[in-house]
Amino acid sequence: MSQQHQSPIMQYFSYDHLPQHLLYTSKPICDLAKQMDEALPPSAEKSAGLRKMLEAKDCFVRASLN
Template identity: 65%
Template sequence: MNRLMKFFKYSHLPKPLMEVSIPCCDVAVKMDMALSESAEKTAGLRKLLEAKDCFVRARLEELENKELEDQDGSA
Protein backbone atom coordinates (compact mmCIF):
# COMPACT_ATOMS: atom_id res chain seq x y z
CA MET A 1 0.00 0.00 0.00
CA ASN A 2 1.28 3.45 -0.94
CA ARG A 3 2.24 5.68 1.96
CA LEU A 4 -0.20 8.41 0.83
CA MET A 5 -3.27 6.19 1.21
CA LYS A 6 -3.67 7.12 4.88
CA PHE A 7 -4.57 10.67 3.82
CA PHE A 8 -7.62 9.48 1.88
CA LYS A 9 -9.39 8.31 5.05
CA TYR A 10 -12.75 10.00 5.57
CA SER A 11 -14.48 8.40 8.56
CA HIS A 12 -13.63 11.43 10.72
CA LEU A 13 -15.39 13.85 8.37
CA PRO A 14 -18.97 15.08 8.71
CA LYS A 15 -21.37 13.64 6.13
CA PRO A 16 -21.37 16.62 3.72
CA LEU A 17 -17.57 16.47 3.46
CA MET A 18 -17.58 12.69 3.27
CA GLU A 19 -19.77 12.92 0.17
CA VAL A 20 -16.97 14.60 -1.79
CA SER A 21 -14.12 12.69 -0.17
CA ILE A 22 -15.38 9.14 -0.72
CA PRO A 23 -15.21 9.18 -4.56
CA CYS A 24 -11.59 10.36 -4.38
CA CYS A 25 -10.77 7.61 -1.92
CA ASP A 26 -12.41 5.06 -4.22
CA VAL A 27 -10.22 6.14 -7.14
CA ALA A 28 -7.12 6.15 -4.93
CA VAL A 29 -7.81 2.60 -3.73
CA LYS A 30 -8.35 1.37 -7.30
CA MET A 31 -5.12 2.96 -8.52
CA ASP A 32 -3.18 1.74 -5.49
CA MET A 33 -4.33 -1.81 -6.15
CA ALA A 34 -3.91 -1.68 -9.93
CA LEU A 35 -0.44 -0.15 -10.15
CA SER A 36 2.90 -1.25 -8.78
CA GLU A 37 4.81 1.15 -6.57
CA SER A 38 6.61 3.85 -8.51
CA ALA A 39 7.39 7.53 -8.39
CA GLU A 40 4.65 8.16 -10.98
CA LYS A 41 2.04 6.31 -8.94
CA THR A 42 2.95 8.35 -5.87
CA ALA A 43 2.83 11.57 -7.91
CA GLY A 44 -0.61 10.64 -9.25
CA LEU A 45 -1.92 9.85 -5.78
CA ARG A 46 -0.46 13.11 -4.47
CA LYS A 47 -2.24 15.08 -7.18
CA LEU A 48 -5.48 13.22 -6.45
CA LEU A 49 -5.02 14.04 -2.76
CA GLU A 50 -4.55 17.72 -3.64
CA ALA A 51 -7.73 17.58 -5.74
CA LYS A 52 -9.63 15.89 -2.90
CA ASP A 53 -8.52 18.62 -0.51
CA CYS A 54 -9.76 21.25 -3.00
CA PHE A 55 -13.12 19.49 -3.32
CA VAL A 56 -13.51 19.33 0.46
CA ARG A 57 -12.69 23.03 0.76
CA ALA A 58 -15.19 23.79 -2.02
CA ARG A 59 -17.89 21.94 -0.07
CA LEU A 60 -16.92 23.82 3.10
CA GLU A 61 -17.31 27.07 1.20
CA GLU A 62 -20.75 26.00 -0.04
CA LEU A 63 -21.82 25.15 3.49
CA GLU A 64 -20.54 28.47 4.83
CA ASN A 65 -22.34 30.39 2.08
CA LYS A 66 -25.57 28.51 2.75
CA GLU A 67 -25.26 29.23 6.46
CA LEU A 68 -24.77 32.94 5.73
CA GLU A 69 -27.77 32.94 3.36
CA ASP A 70 -29.88 31.23 6.02
CA GLN A 71 -28.82 33.83 8.59
CA ASP A 72 -29.61 36.70 6.21
CA GLY A 73 -32.99 35.19 5.42
CA SER A 74 -33.99 34.90 9.07
CA ALA A 75 -33.03 38.47 10.00
Protein backbone atom coordinates in the same frame (compact mmCIF):
# COMPACT_ATOMS: atom_id res chain seq x y z
CA MET B 1 -5.20 -6.55 -9.02
CA SER B 2 -1.85 -7.06 -7.40
CA GLN B 3 -1.33 -8.04 -3.80
CA GLN B 4 1.07 -5.37 -2.60
CA HIS B 5 1.37 -3.14 0.42
CA GLN B 6 -0.65 0.02 0.53
CA SER B 7 1.21 3.22 -0.39
CA PRO B 8 1.93 5.37 2.69
CA ILE B 9 0.05 8.36 1.20
CA MET B 10 -3.20 6.38 1.32
CA GLN B 11 -3.62 7.21 5.02
CA TYR B 12 -4.42 10.80 4.02
CA PHE B 13 -7.41 9.76 1.91
CA SER B 14 -9.39 8.64 4.96
CA TYR B 15 -12.79 10.28 5.35
CA ASP B 16 -14.43 8.56 8.33
CA HIS B 17 -13.74 11.59 10.53
CA LEU B 18 -15.56 14.00 8.20
CA PRO B 19 -19.13 15.20 8.60
CA GLN B 20 -21.64 13.59 6.25
CA HIS B 21 -21.75 16.42 3.69
CA LEU B 22 -17.95 16.33 3.28
CA LEU B 23 -17.90 12.54 3.17
CA TYR B 24 -19.87 12.65 -0.08
CA THR B 25 -17.11 14.76 -1.63
CA SER B 26 -14.17 12.79 -0.23
CA LYS B 27 -15.29 9.16 -0.56
CA PRO B 28 -15.34 8.86 -4.37
CA ILE B 29 -11.79 10.19 -4.58
CA CYS B 30 -10.66 7.81 -1.86
CA ASP B 31 -12.27 4.91 -3.69
CA LEU B 32 -10.47 5.79 -6.94
CA ALA B 33 -7.16 6.27 -5.13
CA LYS B 34 -7.52 2.81 -3.56
CA GLN B 35 -8.26 1.31 -6.96
CA MET B 36 -5.17 2.93 -8.52
CA ASP B 37 -2.97 2.01 -5.55
CA GLU B 38 -3.99 -1.64 -5.84
CA ALA B 39 -3.85 -1.82 -9.64
CA LEU B 40 -0.54 -0.10 -10.34
CA PRO B 41 2.97 -1.21 -9.39
CA PRO B 42 5.08 1.07 -7.19
CA SER B 43 6.71 3.85 -9.19
CA ALA B 44 7.48 7.54 -9.10
CA GLU B 45 4.57 8.19 -11.47
CA LYS B 46 2.11 6.32 -9.24
CA SER B 47 3.32 8.33 -6.25
CA ALA B 48 2.95 11.59 -8.19
CA GLY B 49 -0.53 10.64 -9.38
CA LEU B 50 -1.71 9.74 -5.88
CA ARG B 51 -0.23 12.97 -4.52
CA LYS B 52 -2.10 14.99 -7.15
CA MET B 53 -5.31 13.11 -6.31
CA LEU B 54 -4.80 14.01 -2.65
CA GLU B 55 -4.31 17.67 -3.56
CA ALA B 56 -7.51 17.56 -5.63
CA LYS B 57 -9.42 15.89 -2.80
CA ASP B 58 -8.30 18.60 -0.39
CA CYS B 59 -9.44 21.30 -2.85
CA PHE B 60 -12.82 19.65 -3.37
CA VAL B 61 -13.40 19.25 0.36
CA ARG B 62 -12.49 22.92 0.96
CA ALA B 63 -14.87 23.91 -1.87
CA SER B 64 -17.62 21.98 -0.08
CA LEU B 65 -17.11 24.09 3.04
CA ASN B 66 -18.44 27.21 1.33
